Structure formats: structure tokens, C-alpha cells
Amino acid sequence: MAEERGPAVVTCTAPVNIAVIKYWGKRDTDLILPINSSLSVTLHQDQLRTTTTAAASRDFTEDRLWLNGEEVDAAQPRLQACLREVRRLARKRRGDEDASPLNLSYKVHVASENNFPTAAGLASSAAGYACLVSALARLYGVEGELSEVARRGSGSACRSMLGGFVQWHRGERPDGRDSVAQQLAPETHWPELRVLILVVSGEKKAVGSTAGMQSSVDTSPLLKYRAEAVVPERLSRMARHIQERDFEGFGQLTMQDSNQFHATCLDTFPPIFYLNDVSRAIIALAHRYNAHHGRTKVAYTFDAGPNAVIFALEDTVDEFVAVVRRSFPPASNGDRFLRGLPVGTAALPEELAAAVVAEPVPGAVRYILHTKPGPGPQLLRDPDQHLLGADGLPRRTA
């Protein structure tokens, strides 16, 4: 190992996660410590993943970063925070047999890509930083609790360090050592659970999460109350619903928490709107669908953007996709409207359609991505998968 024959290179993949009890607001913007705990579902990397290659070499003159092929500023504080933390942890391990011999003073090159379009608004800093941290940690031979490091890049990234159902503990310590992610249940815990992401037609960019949540912390009285009085109780309930695979409870609480998050955005000054008329229409559709069936069969949740994430059990997927297609007819046949896991064609009973489908809004949903809960970050061992070449520069993909 002491015999370095070119850059040390590691490639990892990491997943996206969707919070069902939302994180919104920091109590410390440096260490990225949240005002409340949050709970998420990690999604399967077959459908959504970030791939990151990290390389370190004595020949690199500076840290450099490429995202989806474009070079971006590597000096940005969060990237540097992650780097520093990984190196600090690596330094701590010096002296162990397993310690990485990799010289901690070497500069790194990092290239990262998503297998989903950035324009979809799914581009996830969570997956990105989780991937970066995973790759850097492998590079420097750092193991163990890493969610804290990912958190330094982006709060929700800590939840992407684990698969299945994950809780990010708020923590109490000012130094944030106890603000970490923990797996509640693995992705295999609830095999029937499915996720449909309704990618909504793009609009002009809304307020970014970091600025948005700071504004909420500064100006919304309701947010403070949510964090202190509402979320703790919801977390225990949600954990129980997941443990018991209780979709009725899980679904209802998921919808309520999504709405409450957006309510605190509206209570911000100036108000922040992430939901648009299409989001509203999807919400209304979900409620009509559930009412028609007399129970919670689908549950929506929305993050800081208009895309809808719908949870459902396997046996609901086909019918609900048919309902969505009827309500939001694809603008054109060319673009693949259904992506990801297969969906069966379900005939839509006219009675259901009459009760549930409102005035169709063609083209409002660009496509539907069908996925499910998945595992945490993975190491790619195939050298062909590296995003950086031996020269440490992004490889032109074939």
C-alpha cells in the first residue's frame, strides 16, 4: 500500500431519502444541528442514486469537484467541512494497523453524478453528501459512525447513510456528537411498501432549503411550537406505525406532517410556497381516492418542491397509477410516462373514475417513477464504474 501507483480511487453509490417526519430548521448552522428530529425512508438505488468517485494523489494541486460533469467550487464550506471531518477521523486512527497510509495532505478530486435528471427537482443534496462522505471515508480508511460527517455537508444527508427506515436524532449536545442517524428498521422490514414519485412540470426555482429554513426559524412562531411540542410525539407514533407495518397510521401521519411542514413555510415571512396548484390537485386526488375506498391507501408527502412522493402498498400501485394517468394525462406519448419498477395496466372502474378523477390537467405530471425502500450506500468495486480516470479527471462516459 505504501507503493502508490497513481491516485487512490474509490467509488460509492448512495441513496435518496424521503422524510416522513420532516426536518426544517437548524439550531446550529455551522454544525448543522436541527431543531427537531426527523424520520425518513431510504429509496432504492436501482431507481435513484448518486454515484461519487473520490481520488487523492500527491499530484493533485488543489481540491476539485465535478457535479454531473460540471466543475463547481470546491472551496465551498460544506464540502470542506466534510473533508476536514473525514481527515480528522482518519488522523485519529493513525497508529492502528488499519489506518490508511494515504497522506492526509493530498488534495482530492471528486466527481459525482445522479442517475436522475437534475431538472426533475429530485437532485438531492442528501444523496450527494452521503455519497461523498462514503467515498472519502473509504479513501481514508475511516469506518464506524459516519452519519455525523454527512450531516456536516447537508442535514438530511445523514439519513442517506443508512437503508430502510431511518431516524435522525436531534441531539442535545452543543457539539452535535449525539445528532446522528439510526436505522429503525431495514428496507426488508416492509416488503409491500412502494413509492411513486410524481415528477411535476418544472417551474421557476423556489426558495432554496437552507435559506428557507433559516427564514422559517427566524420568523415563524408556529415552527418553534412544531419542533418543541408536536414532532416528538409524532416521531414515537411514526416509529410504532412502521414497526407494526400499519399503513393507515403511517399514511395519515405522513400526510399530516407534510402539510404541517408546508404550513410553517406559509407562516414564514415572507411566506414560502413549495406547493403549487398541481401539488394541490394531487393532494385533493389522494384524499378523494382514500375516501372512495374508505381507508388510507395512498399517502402523499412533499419536500421543498412541487414533486409529490406517494406511498402505497404494492396492491394499490396499479390502480392508483391508472387514476393519476387519467387525472394528469401525459402531454405526449413519446416520453416514457412510467419509469422505474414495473406497473401493471389496471382497468379503471368507471365508478371509481367518476368519484375520484376531477377535471383532467394534461401534462401537469411529467412522469411517474415507481420505486421502493432500499439499502444504504454501496461500494462499487468495478473499476470501470469510476467517474474519474487515472489522471484524476472526469472520464468521458462512453
Next chain:
Amino acid sequence: MRTALPALRWRRPLPVASCRQGAGLGGSEAGPLRGPIAAIGRSGPAAEAAANGGRGCHARAAVGGAARCRARGSERGGMAEERGPAVVTCTAPVNIAVIKYWGKRDTDLILPINSSLSVTLHQDQLRTTTTAAASRDFTEDRLWLNGEEVDAAQPRLQACLREVRRLARKRRGDEDASPLNLSYKVHVASENNFPTAAGLASSAAGYACLVSALARLYGVEGELSEVARRGSGSACRSMLGGFVQWHRGERPDGRDSVAQQLAPETHWPELRVLILVVSGEKKAVGSTAGMQSSVDTSPLLKYRAEAVVPERLSRMARHIQERDFEGFGQLTMQDSNQFHATCLDTFPPIFYLNDVSRAIIALAHRYNAHHGRTKVAYTFDAGPNAVIFALEDTVDEFVAVVRRSFPPASNGDRFLRGLPVGTAALPEELAAAVVAEPVPGAVRYILHTKPGPRRGMSKETKRQGLQMSPGGKSPSGCGKTQGEAAREMVLEAAGSGCWGWRRGALQPARHGTHWAARPA
């Protein structure tokens, strides 16, 4: 000077009351006003008798000229001789809450979970007119809204009726008590001078008007906001002009849940209101059901009512006292947003704001940011229409900004209504900074108004040909016989929104008569 009112729905033939032919005048009252205006119909021979004893009634009685109305109780003997329905017409204003009411702690008595604060708007631009009549000949209570008969058995109307009758009963034995038989059924007709489809249709104005008319009918005076509240919570705030607070109250019986004027409409002469009437959508969740759902399901609402609103109320009262538009405007916007936030926190969620509302909100923020201070403040109720507060000197420019951002769909429809607005040239720099992608037709029209009094139309308002000279002769100068004039008046009354009756019952109700029975 009043500008043209929005399209009125006056001229709709209304059902005619069944009453005895040849019935003459019924009892009526005059006297000190409470809340919205009372107008009294009277004509014919008895009109002369009405010349006495008016308790400070204003001269502009239905009988025309200088005749004064008959004081309540001053002719008890005459009143017992009922010759037809007792009729009263009132007008009442709309009000806009700047600290919102949303949620009841008692759905029977209509007691709110928090206090609220509102601005009463001027009746020249927005008002409800209600005629209430009682007669032994009426077989049942009946109610017409904007010309359509609706169910009079509905609990809120009955609650108001019961309360007014209860208060009237309490006054029995007083000299001033109404001799009107409390067992008589009532007929009520109500009209708005603004289109229902605009979404401004206000139960507040409606019930305030109803209660005022009924109270006049039954000779009830004093604190009436409590009665109006039984019809519709926010109606109690329409019982007063200017800046009004509806106190939450603590008592389970609601006796202390009343409206109180914080400042008269004259307190802040520069304050203006622009209502941006947004293109209609399918009906959202009604307020009553909506707020109940919020009380039942929103944790944030409870906190708002207990911890946030009380402090906001004192701040808002102070901003108003000090005529501090910066403070007033910012808090108004925040409270509107928080109200809608609690709607979103309801389950299922309630959305009253749509993409156009959001665009208006964003526009307001850009406009204020451009000027470096709060110059306009939005507030939205349970619907997409925007109510914008601004000072007089901002109106012209902001209207120009709105017009540029939401170009009228067609030139025909009057885009600007209500108080006059000057044409302001929009500096291109401002337009570039503030106007986003224009959305044609998103705003149907703008109604320019201002805070208003509890009283209705100004003295100068011309009557609609319902004048009668003293002595019961035909309207001055028209040369008709009394009979002919009477028929004209009946038709006039029928067409003008006060339900009419056949022949003989010559009681043209004078709409919006300005009474100065008691200094405001």
C-alpha cells in the same frame, strides 16, 4: 361623492308578500340608531301623523321633505292599529379581519377560540341591504337572499330571531317596548350591491343587516353585536364602523363575546383598500365546516389561538392607534399567512390560496422590497380574493403595477371600480423590478374602497323616486295621483330589492337613508 356602484341586482321581480288588500301602515319605529342604518317606510295619510315625536330622526324619511318619522312608542294607540306589515330596511357593511377569526369554542353560541380585529369597509362600495317585515298575516318566516328564497328554518336565522324577540320581550313594560306582536312571522329580503360570484358575499354584512333590521322592527336597542354573532361570528364586527375588535370572551354563556370599536373610520383618513377580485374557481370548503375541521385536527391552530393571537392583538391595536402603516401592514400579512397555514395544517388540508393569490403575495413583497418599506399589505380570507391595504398616496402606482402584472382580459369590463384611481405612469425601473410574467385575466377587477362607518349611504344619495311630499301627495312635480304614484312605488319597491306587496300597503322602503338620530 359616490361613484357608480358595481352592477346591482336590484331590478329583479320579487315575490310579493301576501297581505291583506288595502292594508295600510304597520307599526314602525324611529329613534336612535344602532349599528347599520335603519330606514323606515311610511306614506299616505298616516305620514302626517308621523311628523311628531321623532326622536331625532333625520328628515330624510320616506315621506319626503322635512317630515320626520314616527317615534317609537309615541303613538302606541296608532300602532296598535296595524294596517299591514311593519317594515324596516337597513344596510350593513362588510368587514375584513386583519387579525383573523378561525375556529369556535362553542358552535351553538358562536364563541371564537381567539379574539379578532377588523376594518369595516365603506358601504358606498360594499353593502348588504335587508328589509324585514312582520305581520299577523304572514303564516311562516320566509327569507329571500338576492331574490332567491332560501330556507328560513335554518338555525342561525332562527337564533337571531329568537334573540331579538327575547330582548324585545325583556323590554315589555317599558314605554319604549315594541308593540309589535312577537308571535308574528317575519319576512326578510336581503341583497348585496356586489355580485355573489365575486366571492365577497359576506355573511357578516348579511347577518349584521338582518339583526339591525329585526332589532329596529322589534324596538330593541343597545348591545346588538352579540345577537349578530349568533348568526355569523364575524357579523358582530359589522355592527360597528372603523376599526373593530371582537373580544373572545371568557364566559361560557358568551355574554362577554362582543364587538367593540377601537377607532372610528375617520381615525386614519389616508387608509385605502383595494380588493382584487380573482377569477372564480370551484367552491372551496365553506368557513363553518372548515374552521371546525381546523379546530378538530390542527395542533398549530390551538397554539395560535392561545399563544400567538393575544400578543398580536395588542400590537395591532397599537399600530392602528399610532397610524403606523409599516407595523399594521406587516402584521396584517403575517396574520393572513398564519391563518392559511393553519388551514394547511388541517386534515384534510384546506387551500384557500391558489396560484394567483400566491402571485399577488409575491408581487406585494417585491413591491415593498423595491420601495424599501411596507407600502402595501395583503390579506386573504377563506377565498382567493386579495384585500390590499395601502395609504392613499400608494394607490395609483400599485394599481398600475397590478394592471401590468394581471392585464385585464378584455377592455369592456370595468377593471377599476369604486373610488377613483388616478392613472400613474409606471417607471420602467419599477416595472422591471416588480412585475413578473404577466398573467392576463387572473384578476377580474379591482374595487377601490376605504374604511367606513356603521351608517350607510350619504345624505346626498338620491332616492329612487320614492319621495312623497308631506300630506301624502304624489312625488313632487310628477303630477300623478297618489294612487298612481303608490303603484309606482310598489313596483319601485319590488324592483329595488325590498320585497313589495300589492296595493295599498304603501311602504316604499327608503334604502340606506342616512339617519343622524344620534351623533356617531
